[in-house]
Amino acid sequence: MAAMARPSPMMKKLCSSALLLLLLCCFLLTGALAEERFYEFVVKETPVKRLCMTQKIITVNDRFPGPTIEVYNGDTLAIKAVNLAQYNVTLHWHGLRQLRNGWADGPEFVTQCPIRPGHSYTYRFTIQEQEGTLWWHAHSSWLRATVHGALIIHPKRGLPYPFPKPHREFPVILAEWWRRDPIAVLRQSMITGAPPNVSDTFLINGQPGDFLPCSSQGDHLYSAPRLFG
Template sequence: MFPGPTLEVRNGDSLEVKVVNKARYNVTIHWQGVRQMRTRWADGPEFVTQCPIRPGGSYTYRFTIQGQEGTLWWHAHSSWLRATVYGALIIRPRLGESYPFPKPNLETPIVLGEWWDANPINVVREATRTGAAPNVSDAYTINAQPGDLYKCSSKDAGETNLLRVINAALNQPLFFAVANHTLTVVGADATYIKPFTTSVLMLGAGQTTDVLIKADQRPARYYMASRAYQSA
């Protein structure tokens, strides 16, 4: 399964997640952006808050979501395993509470990632050996698809969709846009913000942004696209 499973919780929920390592590498799981209040041993950085989970081993993470609502994500935190081991963490309001904006008709995680025509572990090992910067990825992906391969979604005119956009790239800032549509930004990194509109997002590696998009254009097919930031 790629990306990994989406975890859906509420503000105030306690999580207990058992990770069984069936890979051939040591691994840990980091909960990107989660405020580990008195549970720092559940944060996940390898050799910082825990020893890695060895192949065939397991580890259970226990922590509570406190005072956060919106979108975060989880990923491997051992070498470059997070190039392919990651998924969304959606935090909804407590029961009986609502969003500080009109409730959307739909919610959709949009995970921006990378793809190498090589084992990412070997890519970073080669960089370490030579002292050079690691090679950039061979392609960029949206929900694991590198091109026009994702099943087209159907939206009725006037519907509002909450897109939960995650930049799961290793190091690369990414732009994101939807053709002919305006995005209303309502949250970032599991924190609500004063809404504003834009035609394009820029997310640093690891960042998340929640945006509302309304199907207010004439019926047609509209591409969403992601592009890497490039500078001279």
């Protein structure tokens, strides 16, 4: 049997160039499908009425719960947090893997110094091989009681869900509500050494339900605001 001819140096060079071109095209295609999404979260005090009483709570963009963020796997998020409240604040993206990017994780005095009142900070991170519904919340004192929202990660563009696509989707966010400032509740607990006061009610998407005083019949469980793009 005749020996197979060895490829010439020119052929090797052409094959290497073709492989590099193919890899470059794949890289560019992946980059073209992914996007960078920018949001501004303004943290400030907002009057909110629950259980027949109006009280000032800390919110994001005057919303309670805060905005729902929707992104695709592979997208990069840039979120500018502007602190107009009277407390220090940080934001945490619960359940999100911060691969080689721990400084964007958000725990106060662990991965970053808090954002002081009157200052801002931009969180920037890339969603890497994650899908599903997570949530974001303040990671400073008990501000998470009112500073929180959903973070929905869709599959990469052009890829289907790993299950039959539902007819409709909306986030359901569970929380607790105190008739007092949650920060004051925590401080009292730290001073006395006793457990924090039990919350006055539970909330679904910021609403206590129709069986409690001053609840509106017009409130819906899917009324949480959504941000997309």
